[in-house]
Amino acid sequence: MADRLGGGVAARMAHYLQVLTQAKKAGRSAITSHEISEYTHVNATQIRRDLSGFGTFGKRGVGYNVDALIGEISGILRTAGQHNIVLVGGGRLGQAIAEADVFADHGFSIVGVVDSDPAMLGQPCGNLAIRGTEDLPMLIEENQVIVGVVAVPAEAAQDVADELVRAGVRIVFNYSGALIDVPPHVTAHTTSPAVELLYALYFHLA
């Protein structure tokens, strides 16, 4: 039992967890390292190696029990349980995020949606009503939120990030595509689907 995983292992573990969660939803009860490899593009030997470092979770000739492995990896990543997040931006992107299962599937619960546009106040987003940005500090403190999700246009992203940081979040998850700066004690992550598409395209063209 390692004290702290290396960056590479942790990233791959999170990826395995996502695949297992989806496999479970699809009704699968067992899965092999080769199947996980197909979905993650991680070498199957590497997967078995990563897992066997923490215990013997598989059955030779059979594969891994999906439920059991979800439990093991959640434990290793210490991400089991509920994690509260706030969403900034109630437009189409925000609505799509609020309605997607992808966060809920991993125990991320959206406890508030805010928007700076007064016209959106009270409008529904997922199963919440949109609130003003002035509620952000309260939402974050009362619900012990450490993650803020930015779903606003690129021009507004830095301002929103600043507000989130002031209000106390430690992780800014940025869907806007814009580059944002945060202080050292905060981690910013910008999703960039185009990066992965460029990468896939390179190998197709080459």
Added chain:
Amino acid sequence: MADRLGGGVAARMAHYLQVLTQAKKAGRSAITSHEISEYTHVNATQIRRDLSGFGTFGKRGVGYNVDALIGEISGILRTAGQHNIVLVGGGRLGQAIAEADVFADHGFSIVGVVDSDPAMLGQPCGNLAIRGTEDLPMLIEENQVIVGVVAVPAEAAQDVADELVRAGVRIVFNYSGALIDVPPHVTAHTTSPAVELLYALYFHLA
């Protein structure tokens, strides 16, 4: 000039390109390896090393010219120019994707949006009108489309992927979160924001 980049280098190059493109939009004309490192979480020495393998693009004491470096990396990745893509799913997620600059910024042009719901036919999505899925093969052939983007609910994702494969795409870019199977000559990529959030959370909690 290497014939074919390794997977790691190609992924990082695509990431640098995304940062440079955003930096250019923000009005920056020069950037240092340390700044690129902040935004990509890739070690600054690694960045300089990756780039210097293809030429001397930087100016000591100054940094890299943003425009020039965009050109160099586009050339290395051979992704310069226009790439046509089709979008399946005209709901909120599809609309958010159609309106986002993130694909257009890298030369990806959406040439058609289709949806299986007859009620959505003719409705606007981005600056296109939604069409029926029966138009998919024609759209793909006429526009030499190699990438199909899946923005439908998880339950419908596999069917949509099958249709896209039959219609001739080579890369399926899947926003649904569901696991999808494609034949060996096709590459499937499933975006999974939750994976990156789990990863960020692990390092925050640990």
Added chain:
DNA sequence: TAGATTGTTAATCGATTAACAATC
């Protein structure tokens, strides 16, 4: 000149892969 940053080396560490025994 002084300060900053690149380009490059060398040394270390982790990822990757093939191969195969263990075992379900």
Added chain:
DNA sequence: TAGATTGTTAATCGATTAACAATC
């Protein structure tokens, strides 16, 4: 038993990092 798949080893390759000369 036969087939499949895990767990593990060993060997190779690429990533990472510190250090520093080159040079803007």
